[in-house]
Amino acid sequence: MDYDITQYDRPSVAADIVVFTVRRGESESYRHLSKPVLSVLLVRRTEEPFENMLALPGGFCCREETIEETAFRKLKEKTGVDSPPLSLLCNLSKLGRDPRGWIISCCYWTVIAYSKATTDKNAQWYEVSLKESGGKHTLILTDDSGREYVSEVRLHNPNELYNQSAEAEIPRNSLAFDHAEIIVNALLKLRSSLEKPYAAFRLLPESFTLTDLQQVYEAILGRKLLMANFRRKIAPYVEETGGIEGGAGHRPSKLFTRKAAAPDHNAAL
Amino acid sequence: MDYDITQYDRPSVAADIVVFTVRRGESESYRHLSKPVLSVLLVRRTEEPFENMLALPGGFCCREETIEETAFRKLKEKTGVDSPPLSLLCNLSKLGRDPRGWIISCCYWTVIAYSKATTDKNAQWYEVSLKESGGKHTLILTDDSGREYVSEVRLHNPNELYNQSAEAEIPRNSLAFDHAEIIVNALLKLRSSLEKPYAAFRLLPESFTLTDLQQVYEAILGRKLLMANFRRKIAPYVEETGGIEGGAGHRPSKLFTRKAAAPDHNAAL
DNA sequence: GCAAAAGTGTTAACAGTACACCCATGT
């Protein structure tokens, strides 16, 4: 390959990260449990293009760092959290998707335990809900004051996403760039990753009740699960700590941890 | 984001493609069937770095094209085949993985029906076999004259591949860069994609016998399957054409096509 | 006692596995 690295045009390379968490609401009474909700971390853009619109956190690669390190660095800047492992989602390189020029965006997704410690006031958690009807997806994001941001998303073939060269369509919704579609795809990957409970473990403290775990699943999957079946399914991955969590107006729950030698322990999300 | 696109250093961006095919050997007698083998398309490097070593086909992105188009173009140049859909495998951005400079490589994988029409004599098909023992993987590539290229591969966590910043280790095997590890990862993805038969369909003509299909599976998975079980598994995805393939020294087989309205027809590989 | 949630058992349906058996053909 006769390639002089300085001879040709080079694109700018950016990393965008879809960060999910599951937050617990407040209890309504001494008896009822609170309902956890799935949320995604977004920033409000302060400049053109898409000024004032919501967008995924991200930024441009600098020399001497890998794309993943760019993602880690940007995440740390905006949220103060330490870098969780990232999973690759897609590469976006359509011309015209960013009016600033020739920009390639590498998108990753991950989950982190909830923390209010977002050092950047611009970054906030938005509740996520996904509706599906007849192949069409509707992404609904809700901020803490109840304001809704609705995006209609037409899904491309997940693994063949964005490999057409047609001019990128500017979306007509509340999110910058094609970020609504990215979030939906990340959510679908997160959901299918729950075949194994490792992503859920990252959202919980060291010891947790099986109901906690189930509620994380339900928040992510957006539907109720049957307790008996759920417990059988995750049984190989957890073990009792011996601890008990009581104090609520009903039978106390046993505490569990993830099993050290769980099957496929090193599997990625 | 206050970013002037011209202000910062930018990396070169390349696409590398792992192209698999399944080739039929020749029949040994009028009675025996030929055994298909899984193969991967490699080029022999003609320049430094890694001169004379085997490498994945690929090349650098030019302006006005997406990364996938780069992959398509390079594939066309080297094989003469038209672009099959690509699936994203990983992004490689470790410093030091390419001595020529700051180079990010986006790796894709795909399968194409076998054709000898490789316009570039440098590009050849190599038989692939993967051995596993105690978490270690051994990739064995064999060229048409029987010469073997063996690579020991220590697999990283698939989805978290290459997100460490440590200097990339130069592999001590027959393949350039970290391409042995990439091929192994692509093969594992191809294998898991066979839960659905769409990749296998791409390797066969419009109509095929169920034994053809099963042999494609066996070549990719590297193990024998039980006929009765295999047929039940793929039954929802195929339908009889009415045709018959005879002429061999045994009962003739029915011909099948992929069912038009197969379940998950639009699913990616 | 009672509401709420923790936790267990039972059943039917389904998918995956292994194996045994018969069928149709060209030589």
Place this chain on the structure above:
DNA sequence: ACATGGGTGTACTGTTAACACTTTTGC
């Protein structure tokens, strides 16, 4: 006839889904 592969049935297993039921707490 016979070797070879095409093709089908069946029994065993484990997983999943649905539902019914019991247990334990705070008020």
